[in-house]
Amino acid sequence: xxxxxxxxxxxxxxxxxxxxxxxxxxxxxxxxxxxxxxxxxxxxxxxxxxxxxxxxxxxxxxxxxxxxxxxxxxxxxxxxxxxxxxxxxxxxxxxxxxxxxxxxxxxxxxxxxxxxxxxxxxxxxxxxxxxxxxxxxxxxxxxxxxxxxxxxxxxxxxxxxxxxxxxxxxxxxx
Amino acid sequence: xxxxxxxxxxxxxxxxxxxxxxxxxxxxxxxxxxxxxxxxxxxxxxxxxxxxxxxxxxxxxxxxxxxxxxxxxxxxxxxxxxxxxxxxxxxxxxxxxxxxxxxxxxxxxxxxxxxxxxxxxxxxxxxxxxxxxxxxxxxxxxxxxxxxxxxxxxxxxxxxxxxxxxxxxxxxxxxxxxxxxxxxxxxxxxxxxxxxxxxxxxxxxxxxxxxxxxxxxxxxxxxxxxxxxxxxxxxxxxxxxxxxx
Numbered sequence: 001x002x003x004x005x006x007x008x009x010x011x012x013x014x015x016x017x018x019x020x021x022x023x024x025x026x027x028x029x030x031x032x033x034x035x036x037x038x039x040x041x042x043x044x045x046x047x048x049x050x051x052x053x054x055x056x057x058x059x060x061x062x063x064x065x066x067x068x069x070x071x072x073x074x075x076x077x078x079x080x081x082x083x084x085x086x087x088x089x090x091x092x093x094x095x096x097x098x099x100x101x102x103x104x105x106x107x108x109x110x111x112x113x114x115x116x117x118x119x120x121x122x123x124x125x126x127x128x129x130x131x132x133x134x135x136x137x138x139x140x141x142x143x144x145x146x147x148x149x150x151x152x153x154x155x156x157x158x159x160x161x162x163x164x165x166x167x168x169x170x171x172x173x174x
Numbered sequence: 175x176x177x178x179x180x181x182x183x184x185x186x187x188x189x190x191x192x193x194x195x196x197x198x199x200x201x202x203x204x205x206x207x208x209x210x211x212x213x214x215x216x217x218x219x220x221x222x223x224x225x226x227x228x229x230x231x232x233x234x235x236x237x238x239x240x241x242x243x244x245x246x247x248x249x250x251x252x253x254x255x256x257x258x259x260x261x262x263x264x265x266x267x268x269x270x271x272x273x274x275x276x277x278x279x280x281x282x283x284x285x286x287x288x289x290x291x292x293x294x295x296x297x298x299x300x301x302x303x304x305x306x307x308x309x310x311x312x313x314x315x316x317x318x319x320x321x322x323x324x325x326x327x328x329x330x331x332x333x334x335x336x337x338x339x340x341x342x343x344x345x346x347x348x349x350x351x352x353x354x355x356x357x358x359x360x361x362x363x364x365x366x367x368x369x370x371x372x373x374x375x376x377x378x379x380x381x382x383x384x385x386x387x388x389x390x391x392x393x394x395x396x397x398x399x400x401x402x403x404x405x406x407x408x409x410x411x412x413x414x415x416x417x418x419x
Contacts, residue, residue, distance in 0.1 A: 025242060029243075039351075065295070070245040073246065074243055077243065098303055099304065
């Protein structure tokens with residue numbers, strides 16, 4: 001039977017209260033980079049808060065991309081496995097190759113206002129079934145009759161990012 | 175939706191996810207109807223509210239242990255595969271508030287356009303691949319030595335309409351406070367590197383020279399580099415910039 005293929009998105013929020021070592025490194029380095037890059041916008045002296053700055057200077061939105069390279073080293077240290085999201089056996093299992101870094105809030109002079117998010121986009125998973133609040137997923141591309149699956153619980157900041165239905169037209173077009 | 179457009183949209187999907195196509199092919203042999211395959215998600219509706227507040231605790235071996243990792247701007251070779259004539263950029267930073275002595279431990283960011291006159295776009299607004307290389311080509315950061323020096327390996331920049339050839343420089347103190355934003359200008363005239371490179375494939379027709387450049391036209395003697403070398407051996411750029419630290 002046909003099963004939809006999905007990609008999950010986990011949006012990880014990091015702020016001054018984040019306690020894990022990886023999160024703290026991302027917090028510190030993204031804030032240091034933000035402070036450096038935001039000084040490329042002269043208006044920051046007038047609008048030191050990120051939200052205010054992008055309101056009055058829309059071009060400052062590209063700070064999201066300018067600050068991103070501060071954390072690429074930490075992304076690579078994850079070895080393409082999404083952090084925090086565990087299967088029901090308590091293991092990280094979700095593979096990713098794409099992510100997006102964004103600044104939620106920040107402030108030139110107030111470290112406690114700094115808050116960022118990293119959205120991890122998973123590799124395709126076949127959605128076999130839903131059991132209570134758990135999704136039964138299997139990595140796409142398993143050609144065997146018996147496939148390895150993961151049960152993952154629906155939880156805050158975890159969402160289905162894309163869904164692909166399989167049908168005949170799709171195959172013809174490919 | 176028109177059939178043509180529908181098929182086109184499917185083609186787009188097919189290109190971006192070859193794994194998906196394979197996964198689907200197998201099933202498509204068996205049944206061809208769409209719509210009957212959707213898993214019923216309605217049954218989860220009553221339980222998601224309570225499941226949200228707790229999740230399974232990790233029961234894995236501790237780790238991975240993250241290690242301090244510098245921003246990926248931090249590299250001496252900023253070429254990232256961009257084609258052009260190799261150029262070594264040597265910048266010395268001095269302190270205008272301290273008798274122009276060398277300024278150690280300053281952070282120096284540089285960025286410039288490629289041979290065609292384009293800047294890297296920081297990876298755009300969409301999601302970024304874990305293979306991040308070349309997302310920020312021709313952008314780099316180094317920390318000055320005890321003699322105030324930093325060195326970058328790059329290519330001789332191209333040019334774009336309205337501007338003379340230039341390299342952007344942003345100098346920070348060791349704690350990241352901005353000390354100076356400036357640009358490096360290139361010597362012009364017969365025999366100069368600018369004339370030898372001759373604007374790469376673009377040529378120099380329509381080029382904006384320093385005297386008419388809106389940044390440099392108010393005077394650029396302090397921003398003028400010395401550039402020597404050849405297209406075969408590569409070029410060397412040298413400049414000393416005094417900043418108030």
